[in-house]
Amino acid sequence: MLTSRFLRNRCGAELTRAERMALENAITDILDIPARTTLIRAHEPVHVSTLLVEGFTSRYIDDRKGLRQLVGLHVPGDFVDLHSLPMTTLDHNIATLTASKVAIIPHAQLRRLIAQDRELGLKLWFSTLVDASLHRAWLFRVGRLDAVGRVAHFLCEVNARLEAVDLSDGHSFTFGITQADLAEACGLTSVHTNRVIRQLREAGLCTVRAPIVEILDRPALERRGNFDPYYLYLEEKSGARPLRAKAVR
């Protein structure tokens, strides 16, 4: 099923069978998109939402001189532009990084689904908020970590997200982006990113080669990147997530 990875393993927001069918039936188009293709341009009105089925896409913001900052990455199962539903136009661009397959769901369909099923509406809302949570983790990464830490944190995140949708076994995964992409995501230059990758390899933490990333020492890599997966809102493998304390106030 095209939607089978959407909200997979997301804590408390997993879709019911009925919800998944409803979403599946709302799909009006399935498209194959080549790598490096812009899907959505900032400021232009949007009337459909795009569910990523295969491949990787990025959100990015350009400065006046053409320097680009990646502000988000999407993996299969993510809605890349669900937020266009309440917002109607976006503040950033969305483009494929690798060749991708996407499913199209018109906003009109989504509005109908939400009207019929309030729970599904809340889950869609939830999924856009996970994107916001990712943004915050990216801010932490870029604002507070050194270059090695940033790349380590980023790779830990991608590994965890792909693991949640069965595209990583936790130790290696296919990730066909360039070092320049990695650099744009981490706020580094591609030259320095290259050196960072070498350092990670020489430290025995991970290897990044062509389209394969191998995590050699996951605990050490997570430590180096100050990585805590809480922000991904994934289901804990061992039952309920530990709720640390009682309510505030």
Add this chain to the structure above:
Amino acid sequence: MLTSRFLRNRCGAELTRAERMALENAITDILDIPARTTLIRAHEPVHVSTLLVEGFTSRYIDDRKGLRQLVGLHVPGDFVDLHSLPMTTLDHNIATLTASKVAIIPHAQLRRLIAQDRELGLKLWFSTLVDASLHRAWLFRVGRLDAVGRVAHFLCEVNARLEAVDLSDGHSFTFGITQADLAEACGLTSVHTNRVIRQLREAGLCTVRAPIVEILDRPALERRGNFDPYYLYLEEKSGARPLRAKAVR
């Protein structure tokens, strides 16, 4: 009215009189909170949402060594934790920067409002997505701008947001945060932030002194910070916002 600044001047999402009244009536508490007080701790379950009425609050993430990255700032009129409604726990902490007044609305009330009024639900969703949009702009700032640019961009943002809620005349505003706060928001050290502020002053762009920020040359400051206010989703002063092109696909 306590809610009068919520979504004020937000493009296409301004509340109707009825919606505002409904929200106002859902408030169960009004609290005065001193500066530097934690409102919400990451990972703890939340059952109410908090609307900021006066003062400034921040969202932040700590690393293992206690280094802090601000990942968000809230000004009067912002819901600081509306996203706790679909998410139930947060991935980050929220604390006051200055003495603040907040209004409390229980999640149960919000759920009731959304069930009664789908449009209001979409507007609440919208307001959480503006936060996400701010995160993206912060990522761009921290990932792609130099120190002077980051501070310039940040001050432009605060000025524009305060202007939208009538707390800035566009040229100066009260903003009682420390240089250390500014540094944590921009991914800099406080020492360097101090030097940056001097540079901005000497270049005649703005002054930051005690609780007052003065914008001396707004166009130049916005240029220096690569600032484009689109991402704030504010109402254009002169009628409709220019929609650059037709729909995608």
Add this chain to the structure above:
DNA sequence: CGAACGTTTGAGATGACTCAAGCGTTGTGG
């Protein structure tokens, strides 16, 4: 085979950091 693209490496420049000290307010208790 050659062009295009991505990766790798080197050398030098520089922006931001660290450490350290001094200064100016503000608030508080003797």
Add this chain to the structure above:
DNA sequence: CCACAACGCTTGAGTCATCTCAAACGTTCG
């Protein structure tokens, strides 16, 4: 009402991480 502690701001000097510029190398693909 003064003294002093606490806090935030300011400045200097030296260091280091990352950037810039430049060139070489290896694949892939037409």
